[in-house]
Amino acid sequence: MKVITRFAPSPTGYIHIGNVRSAIYPYLLARQNNGKLILRIEDTDRERHVEGATELIEDTLEWLDLNWDEGPIVGGPNGPYFQSERKDIYLKWAKKLLDSGRAYADPTPSEKIEEYRKECNDKKIPFLYRNFRPQNPPEWKPGMPIRFKTEPKSYEWRDEVMGEMKSGPEVLDDIILIKKDGYPTYNFAHIVDDAEMNITHVMRGVEYLSSTPNYLALYEALGLERPHLVSLPHILAPNGNKKLGKRDGAKSVTEYRDDGVLAEAMLNYLACLGWNDGTEQEIYSKEELIQSFSLDRIQNSGARYDETKLLWLNGQWIRKIFDEQGAEALYVHTENFWPESAKNATDDYKIKVLSIIYDRLKVLSDLKTMTGYFFEDPKIDIEMLTNNKFLKKLSESELEALLKTSIKKLIDLKVWDEDSLQTALNELLEETGKKPAELFSLIRLALSFAPFSPALNLTLKTLGREISLARLNAVARSI
C-alpha cells in the first residue's frame, strides 16, 4: 500500500517551532516510502482566517525544502485543497449520515444548550449532548447544524506513537458535523478529506488523542477504513511545562531564516527533537533523516525547545557545508547578512572573508558584527590598546616602537601569502623578544579594533599589503 500523508494546517498565522513537526514527520514518512505528501488548508473557521497565512505556510515549507506532491500551487487529482472549497463534499457525506439515521438536524438554540451544560455542571455530572438529543429532529435545511448521532460503546485502537489505546462509551458524544454557517467542523471535515484523499497516516498533535474515539465512531458510521493514527507529543516552551505556542513567544520558523539559521540546521534540530534513531548521530541531512526516520522511535513525552542546541547545530552545519561543499556553497546563503559597508565589495573578496571567519559563526547574521573591519577602516581607539590585558603593561612608546618594527618587517616581505606572513610574524617574535600575546594582540587590534578576529596571518593576507600597512601606520602615528 502506498503511503500518503498530509500536513493540514489552518491558515491562522505563521508556522512556529511548536507546530512545524507535524509537517516534518509526514514529509519524512512519505519520502521514505516513496509515497505522497498532501498539503491541505483547513480554512473552515472564517473568523480566525488570516489573510496571507497560506502563503506564510507555503513559504515555510519551501524554505525547509519540504515539497508537497498535492496541494495549493502544485494542484493534484484530489483537489480542491482548501476546505472552504469543498463544502459540497462534506454536505454530501453528512447527508449520507442523515439518510441512514446516524445524524440529525439540530434546531436547539445555543442558549438552550448552555442551559443543559449548566444543569450538568451544577449536578457535577459530565455534560454529554447525546443525553439532550431533540426527540423529533426536523428535516434538515441550510442554516441548521447537523449533529452526529453517536452510539456509545467502547473502542480500541492503536496509536503508532502512544501504543495500544482504549476508551469507554462515556467519551462519545453527538458532535457537530456541519455548522449552521454551512461549513464543516474540523472533526468532520478531516475525516471526509482524509478518506477522499486516501490518506494512510494521520499525523497530528496529541491534543487530538482525546477525541479519537469520536473519530473512530465516525469512520465506522461512514463505512471507512481507519488510517494509521499517529499522535505527536508537544514541543514544550523553554520555561514551564506548557506546550510551546505563540503566547510563549514561539517564533515563526522563517524568523530564524532572517536571523541566519540554515534550513538544514533547523530541519535537523526539529526532526531530532523528540525522535532519534537509537544511534549517537547528531547531524542529519534531510536525506539521512528520510533514511532513518521511523514512527516507533518518536518519543511519547513532550520535548522542550532549546534554542542553544539549535544554534550549536547551526554552527555545525555552517562548517559542514563549508568543509564538504566549499566556500561558495556557504556563500550563497550569506547574501543578506553582510554589514552595510560590504555592499560594494566583490563576491570574490567576501568569499575570502567568509573563508577565514566561517568557523566563528553561530548564525550567519554574525557576519554583520564580525566582519566590518574587512570592508572599511576601523575607528582608531588607542584606549583599546592600552587597556588590553596583554598590552597594558607596555608603555605607549613601546607600543609605537613595536608597531614600527612590525611595519618595517612587513614592508620588506616579498610574498604576501599565508606562509610568508606566518614566517615573518614568527621572526618578529624572535627579533622583538615579545610574547605572542603581546605582539600579536597589538597587530591584531591595530588592524581591526575588534574584540576578536581570525588568525593574524590570515587577516593580514585577506586585508592585503596596502591596507594592512596603511592601518598599522595610522595607528603608529596616533599613539
Added chain:
RNA sequence: GGUCUCGUAGUAUAACGGUUAGUACAUCGGGUUUUCAUCCCGACAACGCGGGUUCGACUCCCGCCGAGAUCACCA
C-alpha cells in the same frame, strides 16, 4: 471534576530484566603561538516516590505524587 497521556542529569536522549546507567547541548576546568570561535582532553550531573514480581528491576505489575492534554457550531 470526568476521561486520557506522560515522568532517565539543567536540556535532548540511549540502554533483549544483568553496564562503573552511554551520548550530545549547556556549565566548569585544561590544551592548540594573540583575541573570539573551531578542534582536542577532562570534570560536574539523572532513573519522581513507595510497594510488589524476580536470584536480579530504569526496564514488568500496583498505588501515590508530579506534569500535560481534552471535555466548543476552534482547529
